[in-house]
Amino acid sequence: MIGAAARDNAAWCDLVCRAHGLTGVTDADAWSVSRRSPPWYPDAVTLRPGVDPAAVLARIDDGPGASVKDSFADLDLTPHGFRVLFEATWIHLPPGPTPGASELTPVVTSEQLTTWATAHGGGPLFRAALLAEPGVRVLGLPDGHGGWAGGAVLHTGGDVVGVSNVFAADPTAAPRVWAGVCAAGADRHLVGYEHGGDLAVAVAAGFRGVGPLRVWLR
Known part of the structure; x- marks a missing residue:
């Protein structure tokens, strides 16, 4: 159910970004946009556990203000200059x-x-x-x-x-x-x-x- 929730959330993020003229890319690992997403929306959403953090960051503009939705809470982006903005719970x-x-x-x-x-x-x-x-x-x-x-x-x-x-x-x-x-x-x-x-x-x-x-x- 977490995987289904993450895929749906990524699809919603993609719709919002497309409404702002941004084209997203989706594969088995993640959804992402190469330019900064609109406020409150991530630049990437992981779609399976065990994704390589460096590979996720290579898909986005990972400068100041970049954000990643870690759908399985298994990434460590601290060495790359990121901090946890918030933690949450998937619900069903x-x-x-x-x-x-x-x-x-x-x-x-x-x-x-x-x-x-x-x-x-x-x-x-x-x-x-x-x-x-x-x-x-x-x-x-x-x-x-x-x-x-x-x-x-x-x-x-x-x-x-x-x-x-x-x-x-x-x-x-x-x-x-x-x-x-x-x-x-x-x-x-x-x-x-x-x-x-x-x-x-x-x-x-x-x-x-x-x-x-x-x-x-x-």
């Missing part, structure tokens, strides 16, 4: 019934995406081209005033649906967002990763941790 929820319908609604227009991205904090990171991708669902929790109290992105890749960019305007909205994610993807295996308080909310919604990952930053 198998298909199954949910207590109720999702409160999340689709974001379908560029205007809606702009307000959603502002609420998320990503601003211009999210390009309208993403809405045209058949495997992407941008979902929002309406705040009742024309804006968004939270949201998430679901990306269908292979046998799993990746959950990313989950956000909530306040702690009371977070359980509703995660419950909505579970309901919206109830027919597929849901995967993603979280850490800290966000991980606790995801686990409370029914997800379970399946393995560690790290993000390295130079």
Whole structure:
């Protein structure tokens, strides 16, 4: 399941980069872009354990600001001038019934995406081209005033649906967002990763941790 989650996450990173005019490369070892990825996105994602660190770094611009998502938490990039930015846990929820319908609604227009991205904090990171991708669902929790109290992105890749960019305007909205994610993807295996308080909310919604990952930053 970690391998499936890593491949889906890499495919989502590739879509975001392509929306910014960056072309990614994928093989059995990793996905990568040769120029710096957009903010909050890695320059490489490993896709199997045991990848040679030097080989990963040779695929990217490994200067200051470079980042690598170490999907199996088995790289040591310290000798190459990197430090661990954060550690997280891959999460998984198998298909199954949910207590109720999702409160999340689709974001379908560029205007809606702009307000959603502002609420998320990503601003211009999210390009309208993403809405045209058949495997992407941008979902929002309406705040009742024309804006968004939270949201998430679901990306269908292979046998799993990746959950990313989950956000909530306040702690009371977070359980509703995660419950909505579970309901919206109830027919597929849901995967993603979280850490800290966000991980606790995801686990409370029914997800379970399946393995560690790290993000390295130079």
